[in-house]
Amino acid sequence: MSVTLVKNVGLMLSGEVARPLLPADSIxxxxxxxxxxxxGLEAPEGAQVIDAQGCAVTPGLIDSHCHVVLGDWTPRQQMQNYLESSLHGGVTTSISAGEVHLPGRPKDPVGAKCLAILAAKSWANLRPGGMKVLGGALILEKGLTEEDIAECYQHGVRVVGEVGLGSVKDPEEAAQMVAWAKARGMTVMMHTGGTSIPGSSVVGPQEVIQVQPSVASHINxxxxAVDLEGAKAIIDQTQAAIEIVQCGNPRRAVEVTRYINxxxxxxxxxxxxxxxxxxxxxTLxxxxxxxxxxxxxxxPPELAVCMATGNTATLYGLRRGRIQEGLEADLVFMDAPMGSPGxxxxxxxxxxxxxxxxxxxxxxRVxxxxxRNTPPPKRKAQVVTP
Ligand SMILES: [Zn+2]
Incomplete structure (x- = not known):
């Protein structure tokens, strides 16, 4: 059995909104x-000991919107090892929003189904640098049947990638497929807002409200971004998770989070x-x-941390993303960067x-x-016994 004790934690952030800060210093x-x-937990004999030296510990961060393809390579930016690089930004889990960047991506129902199943099975076996990837997000293409969606689920596909990126654009047609997927417990993302690239479509608030996805992807x-009134309508008239992304509109991100407050x-x-x-x-x-x-x-910053950890884990049914007994020990040791007034x-x-x-x-496991990507922290965790 491998045993590790983490001690001298300055701030223990649970990832749970109900109790974001835990009165504890060791794990x-x-x-x-x-x-x-x-x-003050004691290290059992033979345990590896990690001294946090007063820094904060959070659950491993979860990126809820990553356009992986296969392997740690992106054809969109011709980059290798970008996932391993994001691990250095604290991301221990990435969730695919659809493998849409595959060169020559098939758009017929069989091709869409096979791609999602292949990606789900491939990512289940691959951890770039240690990162867990929930891959294989089915793109909704015209002609997919309820049997196709059932087959995807049976072979490990748990996510429907952003609705709007495939050939299914009509909200009524999408709503039917989304209902089939949700009935099986799949999580359904929906592209929200303006067109990202030629070939995809503008998705307004009324369409999101009509389709009722599990996630209103990149509300900012x-x-x-959709306008603020549209974003508020989505928040008020759906049960969807509200996603904020880095590669979006920062003003809308701020306005939406103030409304959430x-x-x-x-x-x-x-x-x-x-x-x-x-x-x-x-990567950061x-x-x-x-x-x-x-x-x-x-x-409040301790609640912000929940948005990148526990909230996402709960939505996707992952046994991580919270510092809680019985869950996977995916953790990030971080602190104010050197030179910060904080x-x-x-x-x-x-x-x-x-x-x-x-x-x-x-x-x-460390x-x-x-x-190699963040600024150096004021306080640094150290492995004191290997
Ligand atoms: Zn999108």
Whole structure:
């Protein structure tokens, strides 16, 4: 059995809106799973010990909107190892929003189905640098039947990629397919706002309300946002999770999060990059989202962290994203960056600064021992016994 003790945690962020800060400074991990959380826990004999040296620990960040294809390569930006690079930005799980960038992507029902199944099975076997990828997001193309969707589910497809990116554009046609997918417990994303690339479509608030997806993807635009009234209509007239992305419109991100503050619906917001995309690959995108909503968006920073962790995990039924006994030990050790006027993680986020990461853990195993992408943190976690 492998045992790890994490000690001297300055701030323990649970990822849960109901109780975002835990009164604890140590975590005991056994075989990759959180066994105990407490104050001054002792290391069992032979345990690996990680000294957080007063920094903050959060659940591993979840990017709710990533356009993976197959392997750690993006044809959209001709980049290799972009997922492994995002791991250095604290992202331990990425969720596919549809493998739309596959060169020569088939648009017939059989091709769409096969691509989703292939991607789901391939990503189940592949962890770039240690990152977990929920891949295989079915793109809705004309002609898909209820049997096709059932077959996808049977072979491991759990997500319908952004509605609007495939040939199904008519809300009535989409609503029928979405109902079939939701009936099987699949999570359905819907592109919201202006066209991202030639060939996709403008999706207005009325269409989102008519289709009732599980996620109103990039409510702040991917990259062009619906107007504020439209965003409020989606928030008020659907049950959908509300997604804020890095590669969108920052003004709308701020306006939407302020509206969420008024309604106290922090548990409904999730965070993605919407990368790789025309905007590029932003390896610190999720950290930048946290800083944006906690500073200009005025979301309490400990709740902002939930938007990139526990909220998304709960929506997708993942056994991670929260610091809770029995869940997978995917953790990020971060702090205010050196030079920030903020003295700890929460104060730095309020300032709008991008945090510094000293260590990233997946299933209790250290996968990054010093981020090559973030600024250096004020306090750095260290492995004291190997
Ligand atoms: Zn989109």
């Amino acid at each position: 005991l991990i056994e075989d990759g799973v959180i066994k105990a959380i407490g104050q 635009g991917g990259p062009t 008024q309604k106290e619906q922090w548990g409904r917001v999730i965070m993605g990059n919407d990368a790789p995309s025309g905007t590029g690959v932003v 995108g999720i950290l930048r989202n946290l800083a944006l909503v906690a500073s200009l968006g005025e979301v 003295q700890d993680l929460l104060a730095a986020l309020k300032e709008g600064d991008t945090p510094g990461i000293s260590l990233v853990m997946v299933d209790g 996968v990054v021992s010093k981020s």
